[in-house]
Amino acid sequence: MNCRQPELIIFDFDGTLADTxxxxxxxxxxxxxxxxxxxxxxxxxxxxxxxxxxxxxxxxxxxxxxxxxxxxxxxxxxxxxxxxxxCLDRTKPYPGMREALSTLAGRGIRLAILSNKPDHLLKYMAAALFPDIPFVAVWGNANSRPRKPDPAAALEICRQNDIAPEDTALVGDSGVDMQTARAAGMIPVGVLYGYRDRQELAGAGAEFLVQTPLEIPALFGIG
Structure with a gap:
């Protein structure tokens, strides 16, 4: 089952973009x-x-x-x-993730990262692992914003990019990510290659589930 193409996709980091x-x-x-x-x-x-x-x-x-x-x-x-x-000794992007992100960006979809990882560390790792991806926001845990599943940071990314939450997908591997998406009124997409299982993701409200990074563009009808 395909999902309509969003204008913005917000990704979790650990267990979603990279195996850390x-x-x-x-x-x-x-x-x-x-x-x-x-x-x-x-x-x-x-x-x-x-x-x-x-x-x-x-x-x-x-x-x-x-x-x-x-x-x-x-x-x-x-x-x-x-x-x-x-932090980068054994950490790598999941196979196909760089290609998936490049495909999405090439179609004009804006991409962002929202993680509960310390902000300075997230920015360093994202820049090292995905140097060619034009993220519009790379936000980790900082004193100035609440952690997921509070939807405030996700909604602020939407506001800064002038994109409605309903035109945004949030992709992650945990129930916390799905709860965040639901609370923000975004499309909740769970990944099954990460650290949590189908039961947790579905129970927390995942509307779509993907098995691999390359299934993410395909979910939105992008080949």
Whole structure:
């Protein structure tokens, strides 16, 4: 089933545009190990990413450590520092993603990124991985705007580009992304190649699901 062609597509980053899991897991596990705390298999991180770095830290720390705000803040600082150091070691765009983005941009569709990843890190990684893609916005988690699933940032991207939410698609791999799209009145498109499953995406309101990056332009009738 095809969807009408939007004027703007807002993409999530981790698990949607790029596979970042190994570097996130490696960085956080490194700091866990330095404190003698249990580490996690990479696959466990699939359910822990997507809500911002502070939520990730809260998820990996033992309960008694997570309640210690001083320790939690220091752990987060060190983990983020370690992730900044290695964030592009193993991270790559999903196969076909650069081609899909180029195809969409070539048809005049405006493209943006909205992530709960720290803003400075998102901008650095997006520029490194997608240097030729003319994103109209690359927005991560910053103090000046609320995190997804709050729709405010997605709606502001629409406003700045003079595009109605109903003419915008939001593409992501998690329930948080689908909730954001629904709350903003946008077309919710879930990707099945990312970190969450069909059940989560459908349960959160995905209207369309794609198996690969190259199915994204095809969904909108673009070959």
């Amino acid at each position: 899991l190994a570097d996130i897991a490696g960085a956080v596990n490194s700091i866990l190990a330095s404190y003698g705390l249990p580490v996690f298999e990479i696959d466990r991180y699939r359910l822990m990413v997507g809500n911002g770095f502070s939520a990730l830290v809260a998820a990996v720390l033992p309960h008694e450590r997570a309640r210690d705000q001083v320790f939690k803040d220091e752990f987060q600082r060190l983990a983020l520092q370690e992730y900044e150091r290695r």
